[in-house]
Amino acid sequence: MSVKIGLVSLGCPKNLVDSEIMLGILKKDGFAITNREKEADVLIINTCSFINDAKEESIKTILELARLKKEGSCKAILVCGCLAQRYPRELTDEMPEIDGLLGTGAIREIAGAVKNILAGKKVSMVGSPGFLHDAGLPRLTSTPSYTAFLKIAEGCDNCCSYCVIPRIRGPFRSRPVDDIASEAASLAAGGVKELVLVAQDTTRYGVDLYGKPSLVGLLKHLAALDGPAWLRLLYTYPDLLTDELINLMISERKVCRYLDLPLQHASNDVLARMNRRGNREEIIRLVEKLRTALPGITLRTSFITGFPGETEADFLDLLDFIREVKFDRVGIFTYSQEEHTAAASMPDQIPEEVKSERRDRAMAIQQEVSLERNMKKIGSVISVLIEGFHSMDPLKYFGRSEGDAPDIDGKVYIMSGVKLSPGDIVQVLVVNASEYDLTGELI
Known part of the structure; x- marks a missing residue:
């Protein structure tokens, strides 16, 4: 046995x-x-x-x-x-x-x-963190049959002052394009409709192998595959989000009009102490460029409250940024003091209750923003990937729009007199909205 x-x-x-x-x-x-x-x-x-x-x-x-x-x-x-x-x-x-x-x-x-x-x-x-998987390794996917994560690189070179990832995962190292495409083709042959590209820093893909950011070339290879209808990008750092990538997203409809931009803060002083590249002004210009080039794009980000030395003025700067930029999706986390990081030994550590209170204030504002953004979608037609149905109401299905990443974002609830199956991609008229979810009717 x-x-x-x-x-x-x-x-x-x-x-x-x-x-x-x-x-x-x-x-x-x-x-x-x-x-x-x-x-x-x-x-x-x-x-x-x-x-x-x-x-x-x-x-x-x-x-x-x-x-x-x-x-x-x-x-x-x-x-x-x-x-x-x-x-x-x-x-x-x-x-x-x-x-x-x-x-x-x-x-x-x-x-x-x-x-x-x-x-x-x-x-x-437990030795050095040097593993990098390849398409030749067997893989038993645990996600629903229509969705799979595709890891295109491992490790990180960014050395943000609060982060232990380089120590745990090692330096940034990309998989070759052909190897990733081979794995993607295998997943597609198994029925995958949505490939979610992940790495510690997705937009840095290829810098180590090819001497320059090569995400666009990889996406072109993946878009040419039969099967996947959606190519979704997570962990896209803004400093290497190039015009070339934006132009590809305009021309290639398989690439979801969705970007996850891990920003972490909006105060330039805090960003400098975090050892983050870029500043508030550059981020605002990038968001404006994305929304002009890709109308309807869904933008997600994450912020940290209570970073060492974060003053009330720094925090209010973040709140103003949230109100001004109006991201569709935001995750907010309290700073975690991690040993063997530069930030752990910084002066002016923030009390836990202040970190949590600031997180809650920021989330309250973002909920208002999210509701406002979702309400504007009422009357629009969106593509939805069906995930299942309610056992108590067989006419009510649920799924995710192009603007919803699996296990992170909201759902779309759909009334349909037509039987739908998980993995179907259908057109839905949005008729109602809440802070996180949409309700629609099958067209």
């Missing part, structure tokens, strides 16, 4: 891709995969440790699943990913529930790690 493996993936879509590759390797090696944690012989947790909340979630998950070693069939717990890479000694010393660790650079070794654990060996495979 095959050994059953259960895997819990925490954190971002980039981490999810790593989880899917590990599942693919394990399945190819003869292990059985189960999504029922109580049935698993080995439980794998692919962890996140980007900020304190993520670390706490990872540790809580490890402890919860470790109870299944007493109550279920679980024989071993293997902790992988960012937390294992960042804190191997601490996890080994303080959490005897863990039977093995696998760092971010050792993903290819997952099957051997599981075999060693089952043989009674304590495993700690």
Whole structure:
């Protein structure tokens, strides 16, 4: 009887891709995969440790699943990913529930790690974070059949003063265009309609391989594939969002008119301390350019409140920016003081209650902006990717528009007398709106 493996993936879509590759390797090696944690012989947790909340979630998950070693069939717990890479000694010393660790650079070794654990060996495979997957590796996707994440690069060179990613994931390194296109073709052959391109810094793609930003050339290759109708971009840093990319988005309708621009703040003083490229004035000019060139484009961003030294004036500057620019989607997070980062030792650390109070004030303003932006869509016709239907009302379906990334943004709810299937892309007339979601009728 095959050994059953259960895997819990925490954190971002980039981490999810790593989880899917590990599942693919394990399945190819003869292990059985189960999504029922109580049935698993080995439980794998692919962890996140980007900020304190993520670390706490990872540790809580490890402890919860470790109870299944007493109550279920679980024989071993293997902790992988960012937390294992960042804190191997601490996890080994303080959490005897863990039977093995696998760092971010050792993903290819997952099957051997599981075999060693089952043989009674304590495993700690944490070295340099040099892994970069390729199309030749097996991958067992866990997203719905019509959507898949496509990781085009790994690591980061930006060295923002608050961020541990370069330490955990290593330097920025791109996959070759042909290799990415090969994986995309395989996903498309499996029925994927939406490819979501991810990296730590998507717009930097190709700089290390080709000597210049090469995202446009990659998108042209992917757009030529049969199958995918949507190519969505996440984590597009504004400093390399070129006119060439904007022109491609104008001419190639497979590329969603949606951009995720991780800005983090709007005060120039705070941006300088964060070691972020660009300033408030440049960002405003970029947004104006995007909205002029691509009418109806959906723009998403993220901000951090309570960064060391953030004064009330800095924060009010951010609030004014939110009101002025009117992003369609915004995520707001409190600053997390992370060891081994430059910001952790900066003076004027902000109390937690002030960070949270500022986040809540900013979110209240953004909710007003989001409602205003969504209300303007009433009467328009949008494309919607169907995801499912309500079991209590078979005429009411839900899905995502071109302006909604999976697991991040809102939903579109649709009344339809025609049967629809997950993966269908349909035209919908918007008839109502809330802060995050739209309601429409099938055309």
